[in-house]
Amino acid sequence: MPSRRILDHWRKQGREVQDGTSAGASCAPIVKVRGKPLYAVRFYSTTVEFPFGLLKNRPPFDDLALREELREQVNSAPGVAIPIAKLELYPSIKSTQLINVAVFDVIVAALDWFAARVPG
Numbered sequence: 001m002p003s004r005r006i007l008d009h010w011r012k013q014g015r016e017v018q019d020g021t022s023a024g025a026s027c028a029p030i031v032k033v034r035g036k037p038l039y040a041v042r043f044y045s046t047t048v049e050f051p052f053g054l055l056k057n058r059p060p061f062d063d064l065a066l067r068e069e070l071r072e073q074v075n076s077a078p079g080v081a082i083p084i085a086k087l088e089l090y091p092s093i094k095s096t097q098l099i100n101v102a103v104f105d106v107i108v109a110a111l112d113w114f115a116a117r118v119p120g
Contacts, residue, residue: 002095002098002099002104003043003048003095003098005104006029006043006098006104006107006108006111007027007029007043009108010029010111013112013115015029015030015031015115016029016030016031016032016037017029017030018030018037018039020042025044025045026042026043026044027042027043028041028042028043029041029111031114031115031118033058033059033118033119036058038054038055038058038061038118039051039054040055040070040110040111040114041107041110041111043095044092044095045095046094046095046096047092047093047094047095048092048093048094048095048097048098048107049090049091049092050070050071050074050082050090050091050092051090052067052070052071052086052087052088052089052090052091053088053089053090054090055067055070056087056088060117060118060119061117064087066117067087068084068087070110070113070114071084071086071087073106073109073110073113074106074107074110076106077097077100077102077103077106077107078100078102078103079093079097079100079103080093080097080103080106
């Protein structure tokens with residue numbers, strides 16, 4: 001399962017994964033900012049969500065330019081086209097798209113970029 005491989009990559013770098021607590025099973029690779037989890041992607045059974053709506057209220061991603069850069073990186077994956085109008089929402093792609101190695105690689109790179117932008 002590609003999402004599991006992404007989470008394994010995240011953990012190998014000493015980072016945490018947060019499991020969801022709602023009825024819909026989910027998990028997210030997180031970084032902590034002042035003790036609060038921050039994430040750029042959340043994996044559900046059939047979708048991969050990009051929580052721009054959450055990020056817009058959390059530094060440093062309250063900066064529109066950083067959210068736009070993240071969106072552009074994700075959009076560089078084949079078959080992914082998140083419109084700019086979704087920069088304050090929670091757009092998603094199908095989790096099956098991660099089977100494509102090029103999409104998988106883009107998401108991993110975007111997550112590494114995300115983690116590097118969060119103050120340690």
